[in-house]
Amino acid sequence: MDDHPRGMPPLTIGVLGVGALASAVVTGLCEGVDDAPPVVLSPRGAEAGARLTQAYPSVVVAGDNQEVLDRADVVLVCLRLRDADLLADLDWRPGQTVVSAVAGLTGADLAAAVAPASQVARAVPMVATAQRAWATPLRPDLPAAREVFERTGGVVAVGSDEQFDAVATALGTVAPFFDYLATVARFLVDHGMPQADADRLLGQSFAHVAAPLAQDGLDMQELLRGHATPGGGNEQLATLLRQAGVPEATRAGLDEIFRRQTGGAYEADSSDG
Ligand SMILES: NC(=O)C1=CN([C@@H]2O[C@H](COP(=O)(O)OP(=O)(O)OC[C@H]3O[C@@H](n4cnc5c(N)ncnc54)[C@H](OP(=O)(O)O)[C@@H]3O)[C@@H](O)[C@H]2O)C=CC1
Numbered sequence: 001m002d003d004h005p006r007g008m009p010p011l012t013i014g015v016l017g018v019g020a021l022a023s024a025v026v027t028g029l030c031e032g033v034d035d036a037p038p039v040v041l042s043p044r045g046a047e048a049g050a051r052l053t054q055a056y057p058s059v060v061v062a063g064d065n066q067e068v069l070d071r072a073d074v075v076l077v078c079l080r081l082r083d084a085d086l087l088a089d090l091d092w093r094p095g096q097t098v099v100s101a102v103a104g105l106t107g108a109d110l111a112a113a114v115a116p117a118s119q120v121a122r123a124v125p126m127v128a129t130a131q132r133a134w135a136t137p138l139r140p141d142l143p144a145a146r147e148v149f150e151r152t153g154g155v156v157a158v159g160s161d162e163q164f165d166a167v168a169t170a171l172g173t174v175a176p177f178f179d180y181l182a183t184v185a186r187f188l189v190d191h192g193m194p195q196a197d198a199d200r201l202l203g204q205s206f207a208h209v210a211a212p213l214a215q216d217g218l219d220m221q222e223l224l225r226g227h228a229t230p231g232g233g234n235e236q237l238a239t240l241l242r243q244a245g246v247p248e249a250t251r252a253g254l255d256e257i258f259r260r261q262t263g264g265a266y267e268a269d270s271s272d273g
């Protein structure tokens, strides 16, 4: 199953957990695609499932989670961590490829839960897969998993488990970004601007300044310098936030999430010596 020669019919992709992320991946797989792969969805998250089956003829909803496994060559797990225990209650096939996007489900726990399936990988697809605008970090780089994500913007093969875990942690930083913007918007509202106008103003501003982030040759420090006019508000706020300990708090938060999501696997063993 791993070796899927060119010219063969596309692999059947099963999806366990049909929420925001799965909807994005399935959209990327199917939207405007002539040879969209067959996709079998788990029945929970019925609204998203109904939307996807209506939009794409190659997508169906299974009667239960086991049927997803029984019909699929590759199973993409998009469950929340708290629901991932159900993986161990299903009957997996040895030749089946399993790809988990579940943040905080370690490679070892995943492998144990889906045995005897032994082709097991972890990935961090993001919602930009819907526009095929995201190269998905993947480890290990299994051919059947790659075949799925080549259809949604490509793959970044990550070189080690530790790097993969760090990538998964680093990409879980989007909500605080919106929190930051919400704080700036509140400032505008407190000064009399209607909320919708404040949101639109900041949305336009940040969509524009973020555009260079998608370009080749990105230099983050250069962007920072370019936006920090000496003596201006940008420079002053960056300095004030640094002085308030925002970088240290951000780093401490990342370290804590990394520790939780990896079960402390990369911490030095204090019992040594
Ligand atoms: N959103 C993102 O951008 C990213 C998310 N992830 C990871 O992907 C996973 C999913 O995230 P997201 O899509 O945002 O979460 P959602 O809550 O949107 O989706 C989870 C889905 O799982 C369904 N579900 C719950 N219990 C079961 C069950 N017993 N059997 C089958 N399906 C079930 C839920 O259905 P119901 O609504 O009926 O409860 C829901 O539709 C998480 O682990 C997250 O960490 C990783 C990268 C990016």
Ligand SMILES: O=C(O)[C@@H]1CCC=N1
Pocket (backbone or CB within 6 Å): 103, 124, 168, 169, 171, 172, 173
């Ligand atoms: O919030 C999360 O945990 C996931 C992991 C990567 C992006 N979002």
